[in-house]
Amino acid sequence: MSIDEKIQQLKQKLMGTLNATSVSDDPDVLEKYAMDETSDLKGDPWLVVYAKCTRDVSITLSLCNTYKIPVIPRGAGTGVTGGAVPVSGGVVLSLEKMNKILEIDTENMIAVCQPGVITGQLQKEALQYGLMYPPDPASLDSCSLGGNVAEGAGGPRAVKYGTTKDYITGLEFVLPDGSILQHGGKFIKNATGYNLTGILIGSEGTLAVITKIYCKLIPAPPVTFDMLIPFQSLHDATSFVHTLLINRIRPAVIEFMEEDALTLAAQYLGEAMPHPQAHAHLLIQLDGDSYSEIEPLLNKILSLCPVDPDTILTAESPEQKDRLWKARRCIREAIHTKSPVFLAEDCSVPRSSIVPFLTGVKQALTPYGIQSIMFGHAGDGNIHIDVLKNNMPYDEFKALVPSLKKIIYTEAYKYGGTITGEHGTGFIRKDALKQFASSQELSLYKRLKKAFDPNGILNPHKIIDSD
């Protein structure tokens, strides 16, 4: 049977079994699902299936497995490493309609969610009960919880609260043969069987499709206090992060923004720069039960901080906070607007190496005369390094990309770090993984993949090569 015949048969069967409106090959729909937010990457979906329940996921996987047709699971499509892009065709399985918060169990402080729930929505809902779901990717108003689990997403609050993996107590998921499994649940300690939840977090839709998520919530700190500190240089800002680290001061957030990051964000938002003369900023958030609890920490930070306290911008009201955070959260959109083609890296290094790592990368990129913008989670050693094409001819930039990546990853490994802290390997870093991981590690990944997905239908060409 030709591939086209297979797709037609599959489509008929899917339409016959699921709700007919759940399956689409409308060219406009296909166009929309050809991309996620990865710069300069487009795939070619054959069909889009909108799952409305776990059974829909099970039927779709089981049919595709029979036809050996690739399935690309997709949350909100906000990934930046091509995880949701059908690079070699296939069925895009959208989980966005499975977007219900099934339960907020306030006694156990556990939320039970479908994968399409928008992360920020869960946070708002939890807050109604005085609870907090800490992981907070910059895209929290548009990204989905299922995508966060699949990518092992982090966020600014990881410094104090950890990442997605620290808040998932259980998962329901569907294997490629359609079987529905559950691991973990509302209990918080689990030593039964193998840690399936552990391996599924960050597996980028290549092992199973997640259909239900048990999230640990914590009491929300009633008070937060944000401040934006201007520094004269990249080095000064990151050195202050190191000062905080060695003094064991752990705010809820320590975000770093290079001059260009904040400038672009301000332009994008049509606002004035608060400190036009500063070359780098730190955005620090403290949180606690009361101002009096926060105060000693604040004073300690101020006593160590080498900048004039009058230049520090503080935010206490929700409006002031919003303004500070809007700038931080829109950096990537601002970059995308200035230069739709760009390289977005997010290496993770031991926290003590932030200064030499960033200055090393900056120095190594200088000869290329290309704009690089550094920002992100300085407090936990996970920094975004975006390199912009700007006006460089497309082919010239594309030819440069492998060298640029190699420079950045080599610096990260030099300091005992790794390729990615929160965005995942996806499609665009598969080659880097091949370059930096041992052959034994890669072959273990392949065997692991086969254990979950013997026919290799789930999100092929992501993390590792497909056979």
Add this chain to the structure above:
Amino acid sequence: MSIDEKIQQLKQKLMGTLNATSVSDDPDVLEKYAMDETSDLKGDPWLVVYAKCTRDVSITLSLCNTYKIPVIPRGAGTGVTGGAVPVSGGVVLSLEKMNKILEIDTENMIAVCQPGVITGQLQKEALQYGLMYPPDPASLDSCSLGGNVAEGAGGPRAVKYGTTKDYITGLEFVLPDGSILQHGGKFIKNATGYNLTGILIGSEGTLAVITKIYCKLIPAPPVTFDMLIPFQSLHDATSFVHTLLINRIRPAVIEFMEEDALTLAAQYLGEAMPHPQAHAHLLIQLDGDSYSEIEPLLNKILSLCPVDPDTILTAESPEQKDRLWKARRCIREAIHTKSPVFLAEDCSVPRSSIVPFLTGVKQALTPYGIQSIMFGHAGDGNIHIDVLKNNMPYDEFKALVPSLKKIIYTEAYKYGGTITGEHGTGFIRKDALKQFASSQELSLYKRLKKAFDPNGILNPHKIIDSD
């Protein structure tokens, strides 16, 4: 070749490659390594190998893999589910001589340890730098870090600080073919490749042998405050745990001890019971930066507590603390002394179900007229239920065991819980897992196992059946 010939050849090769003193088939040595701390379970080791470095582990595994001879990795042998028992023979690979703390990196707050490091030793060493490694199994003075990782060990402080899995940022490990891999390291965010660290934690030596461990440390709270609260009944004590839960009061520790648990411990230690009339106790620990920080929480707890405050025993001095904790930590030894044959369960349930779960189990066990002792981590829903043979004839007790287990596990599942919270599946709960897990889950476990260990040489008959 007969199995005996194989073992002789293997022994010669091991002695030729490793240090000759690293290999033993001395009957006294074999006898010692035939058991761990699991009640009433003895295996039959053929050889014992003491690894002194990662290379030793690699050589041993690679040779055993060639001869297809089972390898049973062993830390300190303090497990209670038979994880380190060579139930069907094989080579016991002891990691106890790999017991060095390689580095305490105070800047990154990461300890790098060999697997044989005693957990309590790491805690003492970290404290020298004002740092804390939170996981604290009751056996912390004798159990090893490698064993903790292999079992996914918990401990009293899990209520506030989580379990072993929350503190491991990376592992070096050896696959059965001898290849040495590393996943993670001193960086704290990682989205590269698959989460191998996640799947290895709690894999009970069935997938790989862990040879180096990166442990996250946190600033040690300088002040701790312990109190022992007596209650009139099991129900009153667990209801107070629920009261704390719904009031979102999260001490560092909420340990529960039934009357018999503390009575046995007091007898074992030759001490008087502090409240001979109480039928249950809670041991609560608060911690923080100062007494003034702890005070509001303490007052809140006291205001909610239904018992006469004068009956609450508090401990502030190290000696007083030691006394309280010695009683809690020796419970299992005390039980073992009274009744060397006993059933040791550690189900995990959603925290809100602690009261109905424990009262349900107690009620269901009553008709059997057999002594059951409940104690453990009430604050996180993970309770130890030990059932003692005492004077019952051995065969009669053994015949009862399957029914007793079924009662306990059925109650746990009734409330959305699971078989084990921290002790693992091991050998003795493999049948229970078969009973309560779906066939798809079990078959996924088998495929996972095969991905790491194609010849099935690593710790066979643990977690799942060996083919």
